[in-house]
Amino acid sequence: MSEKKRVINATAFLFIASALTSVVSFVKESVFANFFGVSYEVDAYTISLQIPVILFAAVSVAIQSVVIPIYSDVYYNQGKEQANSFSSNFIGFLFLATGLFTITTIAFADYIIYLFAPGFDDAAHVLSVKLIRIALPIVVFTSLIDVSRGILNIHKSFV
Numbered sequence: 001m002s003e004k005k006r007v008i009n010a011t012a013f014l015f016i017a018s019a020l021t022s023v024v025s026f027v028k029e030s031v032f033a034n035f036f037g038v039s040y041e042v043d044a045y046t047i048s049l050q051i052p053v054i055l056f057a058a059v060s061v062a063i064q065s066v067v068i069p070i071y072s073d074v075y076y077n078q079g080k081e082q083a084n085s086f087s088s089n090f091i092g093f094l095f096l097a098t099g100l101f102t103i104t105t106i107a108f109a110d111y112i113i114y115l116f117a118p119g120f121d122d123a124a125h126v127l128s129v130k131l132i133r134i135a136l137p138i139v140v141f142t143s144l145i146d147v148s149r150g151i152l153n154i155h156k157s158f159v
Contacts, residue, residue: 003156006156040120040121040123040124040127041124041127043117043120043124043128044120044124044125044127044128044131045131047113047116047117047120047128047132048113048128048131048132048134048135049131049135050116051112051113051116051132051135052105052132052135052136052138052139054116055101055105055139056098056101056139056142056143059098059143060142060143060146063094063143063146063147063150064146064150067090067147067150068147068150068151068153068154070086071083071086071087071090071150071151071154072154074086075154087147087151090147091144091147094143094144094147095140095144098139098140098143098144099140101139102136102137102139102140105132105136105139106132106133106136109129109132109133109136110125110129112132113125113128113129113132
C-alpha cells in the first residue's frame with residue numbers, strides 16, 4: 001500500500017472515530033440529563049472531571065509540540081537506540097512528575113474545588129472533592145497516552 005493511501009486511510013479512520021466519539025458523548029450526556037436532570041450531583045460530577053483537564057491542558061500541548069519533535073530529531077539523526085533511551089527517560093520523568101502532580105492535587109482537592117467552584121453548597125463541595133480524587137489519576141494516563149501517540153505517529157503507526 002502506498003504511503004499516500006495509508007495516510008488517507010488513517011485520516012478517514014480518525015475522522016470516523018472522532019465522529020463516533022462525538023455521537024457517543026452526546027448520547028451519554030442525554031442519558032445523564034434524563035436520569036439526573038439538574039442537581040448538585042451533576043454539578044459535582046462535571047466540575048470534578050473538568051478540573052484535571054483544565055489543569056493539565058498545557059502539559060498535554062507541550063508534550064505534543066515540544067517533546068515529540070525532539071524524539072523525532074533524535075530518532076532520525078542519532079538512531080533508534082538513542083531515541084528509545086530518550087523516550088524511556090522522558091516517560092519515566094513524566095510518570096514521576098504527573099504522579100507528584102496528582103498526589104499534590106489530591107491533597108489540596110478541597111481548596112481546588114473552592115477555587116473552581118466557589119458557589120457550591122456543602123453537599124456539592126464534599127461530593128466534588130471525593131469525585132476529583134477519583135478522577136485525578138486520569139492525568140497520569142493521559143500524559144502517557146500523549147507521548148505514546150506521538151511516538152507511534154513518528155513511526156507512521158496511526159491506528
